[in-house]
Amino acid sequence: xxxxRGRLHRLGMTxxxxxxxxxxxxxxxxxxxxSLQGAGWANYRAVIALPGFVTYFRNSAMIAVATICxxxxxxxxxxxxxxxxxxxxxxxxxxxxxxxxxxPEVVLLIPLVSMAAKTGAAGTxxxxxxxxxxxxxxxxxxxxRNYIDGIPDSILEAARIDGAGxxxxxxxxxxxLTKPMAVAIIVLVLINCxxxxxxxxxxxxxxxxxxxxxxxxxxxxxMYNDDQxxxxxxxxxxxxPEVAAYVGLxxxxxxxxxxxxxx
Amino acid sequence: MLPAVLFSTGLVYACVGYVGYVSLMPPRWRxxxxxxxxxxxxxxxxxxxxxxxxxxxxxxxFFLVSYALIVILGIVLAALMHSRIYLPTIFxxxxxxxxxxxxxxxxxxxxQVFAADGPINWFLERLGLIAVEANGTRVWAxxxxxxxxxxxxxxxxxNWIQPTTSLWVVVAAQVFSSVGIAFILFFxxxxxxxxxxxxxxxxxxxxxxxxxxxxxxxATRPTIxxxxxxxxxxxxxxxxxxxxxxxxxxxxxxxxLGTLIYNVLFGTSSRYGYASAxxxxxxxxxxxxxxxxxxxxxxxxxxxxxxxxxx
Numbered sequence: 001x002x003x004x005r006g007r008l009h010r011l012g013m014t015x016x017x018x019x020x021x022x023x024x025x026x027x028x029x030x031x032x033x034x035s036l037q038g039a040g041w042a043n044y045r046a047v048i049a050l051p052g053f054v055t056y057f058r059n060s061a062m063i064a065v066a067t068i069c070x071x072x073x074x075x076x077x078x079x080x081x082x083x084x085x086x087x088x089x090x091x092x093x094x095x096x097x098x099x100x101x102x103x104p105e106v107v108l109l110i111p112l113v114s115m116a117a118k119t120g121a122a123g124t125x126x127x128x129x130x131x132x133x134x135x136x137x138x139x140x141x142x143x144x145r146n147y148i149d150g151i152p153d154s155i156l157e158a159a160r161i162d163g164a165g166x167x168x169x170x171x172x173x174x175x176x177l178t179k180p181m182a183v184a185i186i187v188l189v190l191i192n193c194x195x196x197x198x199x200x201x202x203x204x205x206x207x208x209x210x211x212x213x214x215x216x217x218x219x220x221x222x223m224y225n226d227d228q229x230x231x232x233x234x235x236x237x238x239x240x241p242e243v244a245a246y247v248g249l250x251x252x253x254x255x256x257x258x259x260x261x262x263x
Numbered sequence: 264m265l266p267a268v269l270f271s272t273g274l275v276y277a278c279v280g281y282v283g284y285v286s287l288m289p290p291r292w293r294x295x296x297x298x299x300x301x302x303x304x305x306x307x308x309x310x311x312x313x314x315x316x317x318x319x320x321x322x323x324x325f326f327l328v329s330y331a332l333i334v335i336l337g338i339v340l341a342a343l344m345h346s347r348i349y350l351p352t353i354f355x356x357x358x359x360x361x362x363x364x365x366x367x368x369x370x371x372x373x374x375q376v377f378a379a380d381g382p383i384n385w386f387l388e389r390l391g392l393i394a395v396e397a398n399g400t401r402v403w404a405x406x407x408x409x410x411x412x413x414x415x416x417x418x419x420x421x422n423w424i425q426p427t428t429s430l431w432v433v434v435a436a437q438v439f440s441s442v443g444i445a446f447i448l449f450f451x452x453x454x455x456x457x458x459x460x461x462x463x464x465x466x467x468x469x470x471x472x473x474x475x476x477x478x479x480x481x482a483t484r485p486t487i488x489x490x491x492x493x494x495x496x497x498x499x500x501x502x503x504x505x506x507x508x509x510x511x512x513x514x515x516x517x518x519x520l521g522t523l524i525y526n527v528l529f530g531t532s533s534r535y536g537y538a539s540a541x542x543x544x545x546x547x548x549x550x551x552x553x554x555x556x557x558x559x560x561x562x563x564x565x566x567x568x569x570x571x572x573x574x
Binding site: 011016221228242250 | 276344367370375376502503521
């Protein structure tokens, strides 16, 4: 974009960029440095030795995996239906689904709490998995429907002539052809589940053994009297899986997280 | 198709229906009371509530400022990354990593960044802008103490999580988390700018700033519009950062609709009826934005992004 003449100019532009990314580095630096102050690495040892430390991660992972499965299966079926099948009033259903696209979680708190209590889901991870999945599906369907719209009807036509039914077409044509979309959905839902804070906070409460990763820093706060260094050590440990996943799968993350807007 | 529609819309609309139902009950209603539909008391109370309007005002302010910052930083960084600078991959990772980490995890870090003894104040101290008093409190350096009241910033002290500045701490945190996505979007849309247009502009003598303003910005206009909608929704949904960094305070100075509803619901006196009325209004606002979003993705004209600017 910008024209760069000569090595000095190039270096200058690099310096400008470096200055501009300081605001992004500063919190990371503060986090890492703060977590090592005082007791040093012992902060980390203390956090890891916390009873139930692993359950935070296990709960988040469980919620994420279950939500991804539900969202993926339902999104694929729904998008196939919306895109290729003839169903009466399907546009109405589609707009009804899109109405839920931007639902703020806080709006759903009261009914979710009372529903969870009534159905017995309260106190189990399902109280979070179900609403998390329901809140993602409108968006993933919007994406996937657009994607499937791009698959030519003639392929399905040919399959039908060869005797493939609706289910066979879905299984043998739609699913393999939407693999790039599957990756995007997995990344998107994974991030949103792992980062979810409000729903687990309200629906799983602050009970021992039911907390998720995002509650790690805050639960430490109450337990250890605002020991800032250990809270920051918690933050580092909670952030590591995400950062590692991103650095390992850069392309997929960038594509997945921006899938909606890039279409 | 039906299972997904039933599952998703069923749950969501059942919830909205229930919230709507509760919102018609007395403001102080709770699930332990018998249901008693009373009317629109809660709505009337909300429209009278100064806090409700404060939250909306904060949301608007938050949206405008953070959106401007995100767009400017996103465009400039993407343009720099498209130029031949050193180590572009490392810069890209640095910019994008914050958008991967959960706001709830970063919140304590932002508290530390803006703490009285945090790195921002450390830096200002080194610049000689603030002084540390004997008892450890930080105050502006002498010359600033005289200047700030004159430019209307007399209430600002170098203690950032306080009524005059707490909203801007939340803005800073959100900008930190959101620029990554904007950057990737701008980076992608700049990839489609015609090289020849750029060359021609340069031959005509346009400098880098001119190229940025007259070619790059017009070419990325669809992305700028998309971001407005995405960020509008983020602003309406905002909860994690204000709740965990400032709890909406001090003195409600960083209250947003999300934190307001949460506090009405789980605060000292839990008023379910009132919280429901607030929720319904938030839902209507979000739905309006959602309709905008659907319309804009539907009508996305295949406008060639290489439409050249006037140079």
